[in-house]
Amino acid sequence: MKYTLYKNPFFKVYAVVDNGYVKIKTDGVASPVLRPFVSNMLEYFDGVKPAKVENDYLIFSTWIPPIPSKPFSRLVSSQINARIGRYTPEQITISITEQCPNNCVHCALPDTNNKKSLEPDTVKDIIDQCLDMGSTFVIFDGGEPLVYDGLENLVSYVDSTRAISGLFTSGVGLNRQKAEDLKKAGLDMLTVSLDSAKEYNHDMMRGREGVFKEAMSAIKNSLDAGLLVNMYVVLTKRNIDELYDFYELAYEMGVHELSFFEVVPTGRWIDHEAETLSHMDYERFDRFVKYANSIKGPRIFSVPHILEMTGCFAGKKWLHFTPEGDVYPCACMPLSYGNIYKNTIKELWGRIQKETVFDADYCLMRDSEFRENYLGILEPKK
Numbered sequence: 001m002k003y004t005l006y007k008n009p010f011f012k013v014y015a016v017v018d019n020g021y022v023k024i025k026t027d028g029v030a031s032p033v034l035r036p037f038v039s040n041m042l043e044y045f046d047g048v049k050p051a052k053v054e055n056d057y058l059i060f061s062t063w064i065p066p067i068p069s070k071p072f073s074r075l076v077s078s079q080i081n082a083r084i085g086r087y088t089p090e091q092i093t094i095s096i097t098e099q100c101p102n103n104c105v106h107c108a109l110p111d112t113n114n115k116k117s118l119e120p121d122t123v124k125d126i127i128d129q130c131l132d133m134g135s136t137f138v139i140f141d142g143g144e145p146l147v148y149d150g151l152e153n154l155v156s157y158v159d160s161t162r163a164i165s166g167l168f169t170s171g172v173g174l175n176r177q178k179a180e181d182l183k184k185a186g187l188d189m190l191t192v193s194l195d196s197a198k199e200y201n202h203d204m205m206r207g208r209e210g211v212f213k214e215a216m217s218a219i220k221n222s223l224d225a226g227l228l229v230n231m232y233v234v235l236t237k238r239n240i241d242e243l244y245d246f247y248e249l250a251y252e253m254g255v256h257e258l259s260f261f262e263v264v265p266t267g268r269w270i271d272h273e274a275e276t277l278s279h280m281d282y283e284r285f286d287r288f289v290k291y292a293n294s295i296k297g298p299r300i301f302s303v304p305h306i307l308e309m310t311g312c313f314a315g316k317k318w319l320h321f322t323p324e325g326d327v328y329p330c331a332c333m334p335l336s337y338g339n340i341y342k343n344t345i346k347e348l349w350g351r352i353q354k355e356t357v358f359d360a361d362y363c364l365m366r367d368s369e370f371r372e373n374y375l376g377i378l379e380p381k382k
Contacts, residue, residue, distance in 0.1 A: 003058040003067045005045070006076050013038070015045060015058055015067065020296075022050050022060065041079060044309060049299045051256040052228065061301055062166075062189040062230040062257045063091075065136055070161045075136040082316070088134035089319040089349060093141055093168070093331050096123055096154070098323045100144040101172055103207030104195075116323035120150055122340070124157050126321055129345040131162045135319075141168035141331070143323070146178070152185040164188035168232070170211060171218030179218075179225035189228040191259070192219050196238075197245035205238075219253050230257040230301070240281050243288045251297040258292075259301040260285070264332040264365045276366060307363065314365075315358030319349065329358060332365050335374055 002025075005013040010030035016023050024046040026035045035042075045060060052059035057066040065071035078088035097117035118126075127138055138158050145151060146169050158165040166189045167182065182190070192215050195205035199212040206212075222229045231250045233239070239246075250258040262277055277285070285304065292300045310317070314330035321327060326336040327348045338348040352358065357370065364370045 001055075005067060005072075013042065015060075017050060017053055017058065020049060021047055022058070023047070040309060044306070048293055051230075051299045059228065059256070061299065062191070062228050063137070063259075063301060065164045065188075071136045071163050074134060074162060078134050078136065087316045087353060089130060090135060090317045091137040091139065091313070092126070092130045092135050092319045092321065093139045094118070094123060094126055094321045095141055095143060095323050095331075096145055096151075097143040097148045099147045100142055100170075101147070101208065102144065102170055102211060104205060117148065118321070118323055118325070120154060122325070123154050126340060126345065127154075127158060130319065131159055133346060133349065136163045137166060138163050139166040139168055144170055144172055146171075146173045152181050155182060155185040155187045158186070160186055160188075166191060168193065169218065170206065171215035172211070174214075174218035174221055176221045176224060179221040179227060182222075183225045183227050187227060189230060190218075190222050191230040191232045192222075193232045193234070194246070194249075195234065197242045197249045201239075216253065219255060223254055228257075229255045230259055231255045231298075232259045232261070234261050234263050235277060235281075235285065236263040237277065237281070240277065240284065243285065247288075247292050247297060247300075255298050257299045257301050259303065260289075261303040262363075264363060307361075311361035312358070312363055314360075314363075315352045315355060319345070332363075 001016065003015045005015060005024075007013070009028075011026070011028040011034045012031075013024065013026050016025060022045055024042045026042075050058055050060050051062050054066075057069065059066055065075055075090060078090050081088060095118075098115050099117065130138070140148075140151065140154060142148070145167055148154075151167075155165050155167070165187055167187055168191045171192045194202060194212075194215060196202040202212040202215070203209050219229055219231070231246070231253070233246055247258060282304070285302075289300050289302050289305065307313075314333055318330045319327060320329070320331040320333075321340065322336075325340040327338055327340060327345065328335060329337070329352055337351045340348075357364065357374070360367070
């Protein structure tokens, strides 16, 4: 089976799955000339496990639209435009509410203490504006989005011919009926976040007993309902020793993908620079990723490796919306470029595009100069 990534009369890119691994092929009279120009983009797909293989679609990752599909074609177009400096907010995260039963010590959402939520019509307007700009992935998060009344209506509002929808959750309250309702509403992927593969440690980080059990129940219910499920881990010095435990748990639960993101000193951890990984930690993680890709089990989505290829997503591929309506370059960067109640999103995206700092090939929130100059955060003296 061939899964077409891109084609025109002179050049075609397609994927095949051989012994459980994706292989990228090119064809057409222009292939010898054009393939070298897109080799770095194709490198991301080639030689790794897909999240899921279906008869008509290749689900390369829970973070990417199915191949082939109209949303994926839109994503390809935005990637091509990005190569000439015309960026699109491909991925948007909408914090629809600050409400959350947990008390995570590392919560990225700033503590406003006003428990704000975005009105459904406001969320729909955000979706409309962003899809018109070319966005291909709409993620609902919080707080805890599962406590938002009418979540299914927001999910079903996302135009499936233009974008896929996702949900980022701790798993609280995600019973079988809720999972089935979200599936019926058209939810494309669900991400359950974990801080530890060990129950006690996870509950301690989340500030409440029982959160680990709820996460495991949410994963099972979502899989039973037929949803694509991703397990999401923020790596810190506290859990770097659990890499293989996370993978074993993901394999046992049967999730489609296991994603890793390095901790960013932000939110309640804005001053926790010491929690970031060391060079030795990176080397351990790199060895783990290579090993995990060589054995049977879920696909690994490694954000640190993606950033090495693409650079920082902030201000180039990502927009984040807070429950107050502020617009950030990414969810980890508390730097507002305006508010949706005062400006159009296109205007705010234009402001961000004028900032050359977002051409960075590394995470800006880990850069002391950026944190001081843009956020007023002084690093502690050593």
